[in-house]
Amino acid sequence: MAPSGLLVTGASFAAFRGLHWGLQLLPTPGSAAQDRWKWRNICVSLVHSLLTGVGALLGLSLYPQMAADPIHGHPPWALVLVAISVGYFLADGADMLWNQTLGQAWELLCHHLVVVSCLSSAILSGHYVGFSVVSLLLELNSTCLHLRKLLLLSRQAPSLAFSVTSWATLATLALFRLVPLGWMSLWLIRQHHQVPIALVILGGTGLVTVGATSITLGVRILVSDVLRSRPRPPIPEHKETKGIRTCCDGEPVTRDDSTLSLKD
Template identity: 75%
Template sequence: MVPSGILVTGTSFAAFRGLHWGLQTLPAPGPAAKNPWKWWNICVSLLHSLLSGAGALLGLWLYPQMFFDPIHGHPPWTLALVAMSVGYFLADGADLLQNQTIRQAWDLLCHHLVVVSCLSTAVLSSHYVGFSMVSLLLEVNSACLHLRKLLLLSHQASSLAFSMASWATLATLVLFRLVPLGWMSLWLFWQRHHLHPALVVLGGGGLVVVGTVSIILGVRILVSDILRSRSHQHTTKRKETVGSRTCGGGSETVRADHRGNSTLSLED
């Protein structure tokens, strides 16, 4: 008899691959039509993040014992949620390999490999489900990341919606990515003598990879969306202010050209 976790993983893989294939037959909306595969791939990723992130929040809210016993204490449906996520990451990896080169997608493929390796431990053993549920809290931040990317593809970088998505991405990165990663790191450190060395190495390596990527991602978004945006707005306002003063006669410099005519030079 096939274990239920593997059965759910296979069903999830087939469902997400079918969703990839089905959506790619549709045109992407507006400016995203130039790269329809990317648009629909991110839409599928957003769907998974909403499902798994909401499921992790609900599960940990209803069953807080998973924090205190992340190895054994869990309701049956939480194992199905973890297995569903494994199926998604396998399906997304297959979609990346089909539509991009290894050079283009190596970072995402490495991320998916690490995540699948860690979550599969829970699926195959029916243990560490609580630990995996905490890791799925990261998908709350991933949902914001996917929404931000969709707005970028839609050429909405200057919109209020994009600004709100950027701030939400940074806030959830701290609350639902860095905080869970910190908790998992501390738990793994405290329990290292009671766990198999291979699990410690696998879990520790995965936390280092995901944690490093998360910090780099947060810095990039902070610089590109917040700091550069503010700098651009400040420069634009300064130019507009100077321009208005210039047009009002406050800083004109009249210069004679070589033909004796007067030209108006606006000084910054």
């Protein structure tokens, strides 16, 4: 299993690096002109999330044995899906190191290192592939996260498209991120006796790290996109001066509190 898995991983790395370079030839939306690299990077991430997230969902629907027996039960193509994902994370890490300083990228690089370590154990051993495919369901939520970031970069917030994407992000975060993380954590606790201690520690570390990050991310999006975007109740003012204040020289100055400042 290892040679073919490593070959697919190498091919995936080359393909995603090629996609990074190829996007440099395409025009960037004018509103995102100052963040061309970030726009390209998120577009590549979106391609990976769509490919692996939809692939994992279809794979588990067609071959539920992967969830029933996450250690041994998997078809050959499942290993290919996992290897493609490892190749992407390696390519994305290389892209960040090339275009950002270590201080800017260290948080995501640590995330990528944990993910690559966990998924690579399945490629090298040929086991736990079903478990890895379940973890790729998280990419369905990542698809919405990437779309949300692209809308922010293109200055499409607030808008109907951004609101729909925000709610879809929160819904998929609960369904395709927190639920799979909870299932994997429960499975690892129940089956720890048949899993090598090194993999229990590695898997547990990864689940705790991604779980904490996911909860924090969900709270941030809920606050910034939902709670802060609610219209504020009007403040009672005197009938003659509502919405107007007078500056020191006596000139009327109109106030407008409708502007929202959204931060990702």
